[in-house]
Amino acid sequence: MADEEGFSVPTDALTEIFLRLPTSDRRRFRLVCKLWRDAIDERTPERQVQTKILAFISHGQSSRAIVFDDKDGHRRQEAYNSTTRGVVEMVGTCNGLICLHDADDGDRSVITVANPITGEAVALPPPPAAWGSLRRRGLYAFGYHPTTGRYKVVHVPSRLARRQDAVHVLTLCDGSPAARREVVSPALSGSHNAFCGIASVDGSVYWFTSGADRVVALDVGDDERVTSFLAPPGVHPVWVLDAGGGEAARWSRMYCLRNSSSRIIMSPHLTHGEYVLSASWDGDRLCRRKLCGTGATNGDDRSAAPLQLSEGAEMIMSEETEGWLRTFAYAETREPLPSVGR
Known part of the structure; x- marks a missing residue:
């Protein structure tokens, strides 16, 4: 890899340097030039952090x-x-x-x-x-x-x-x-x-x-x-936006969330791994319930698979x-x- 003045650093060596840097530094260095951006994007993917x-x-x-x-x-x-x-x-x-x-x-x-x-x-x-x-x-x-x-x-x-x-x-x-x-x-x-x-x-x-x-x-x-x-x-089913926010965007209904009237399903949905969060109407109690698969669906976009939740809610906050x-x-x-x- 060479810059405009002819200085050359092998791509493998440059990648090893980038891999030793904190993620925040790599985000900044990828803005230096196209070569650095490609090396960081293609060879030093950001690790998936458990939320x-x-x-x-x-x-x-x-x-x-x-x-x-x-x-x-x-x-x-x-x-x-x-x-x-x-x-x-x-x-x-x-x-x-x-x-x-x-x-x-x-x-x-x-x-x-x-x-x-x-x-x-x-x-x-x-x-x-x-x-x-x-x-x-x-x-x-x-x-x-x-x-x-x-x-x-x-x-x-x-x-x-x-x-x-x-x-x-x-x-x-x-x-x-x-x-x-x-x-x-x-x-x-x-x-x-x-x-x-x-x-x-x-x-x-x-x-x-x-x-x-x-x-x-x-x-x-x-x-x-x-x-x-x-x-x-609709607002109760879970809809997923395909192709970003451009003109070709298309909505697909993937899941249906069903909950009792005594609790609120917390948004954003399906962002906590295998759990869905719900709260009491007064906000004093926060619970999580584990997903255990989806129900049957015929593939029709209008009849999305209902999420199956485990029995019983696990309370994680009560105050x-x-x-x-x-x-x-x-x-x-x-x-x-x-x-x-x-």
């Missing part, structure tokens, strides 16, 4: 994150505690980092990216004053693009915002000031549905329009392309939360936070 259950409880002055052991589900550690007077909400998690949103009773809105394992945390620059008091309302997402190696925070404004065809994107540029910009597209004109939430998957952020009849996809790569496509024709409970699939890491210039 753990992270339960985040949002409550004034006592928001906290709890990480459960990935084997028995019982041993747990308090990964994050908040003592601010506002209600801290967890936006999402990428590569072992978590993104938090703290909105107090006023107009102040603080976004923080943290590594709960190392204790590192960095507060991102506040939104521009021109966005007004509505800047703290709406939906937030935390995304990572594998090609650019950059993290981004996306804010989808509420339907009361001054314009409905724009979203706000904050890019965490390692070593440089965080870059904010407003992405405008006709595909964004449907506002958002606050009851459906927002998801970040494989370099794109997805949310439902206000009528829940369409899905909007924002590619968090350099071009920040926006597309829109029809939503799946008075007095707050809003959400669950995430979390992969621990000791990678450093991306630096945010000022």
Whole structure:
């Protein structure tokens, strides 16, 4: 392998060097040139990390994150505690980092990216004053693009915002000031549905329009392309989106989740290995139930296989939360936070 000045390093030797580096360093080095990117992508695949259950409880002055052991589900550690007077909400998690949103009773809105394992945390620059008091309302997402190696925070404004065809994107540029910009597209004109939430998957952020009849996809790569496509024709079955968020996207119904009316099936679904999580309506009790296969199906997309769950639910948390409970699939890491210039 040779660079523009003629310096040559055998590919095998370069690969051995990359394999000795932390995953975070490899993500940065793959941006140096195409040769390095190909060597890292093709010969140093990222190891599959076993995810753990992270339960985040949002409550004034006592928001906290709890990480459960990935084997028995019982041993747990308090990964994050908040003592601010506002209600801290967890936006999402990428590569072992978590993104938090703290909105107090006023107009102040603080976004923080943290590594709960190392204790590192960095507060991102506040939104521009021109966005007004509505800047703290709406939906937030935390995304990572594998090609650019950059993290981004996306804010989808509420339907009361001054314009409905724009979203706000904050890019965490390692070593440089965080870059904010407003992405405008006709595909964004449907506002958002606050009851459906927002998801970040494989370099794109997805949310439902206000009528829940369409899905909007924002590619968090350099071009920040926006597309829109029809939503799946149901909310209780599990639908899988094929071919990403482009124009050729197609929905396939793969499973049906059936649960008693006394419990809530926690989302995101099917992200905790062989377990499905459920919670009591008051959020005080969190349980997991093991999957034991699927029922019969005739292959028709309209009659997906119902998931078969083991008998009895295993309780992994029982306490008075007095707050809003959400669950995430979390992969621990000791990678450093991306630096945010000022």
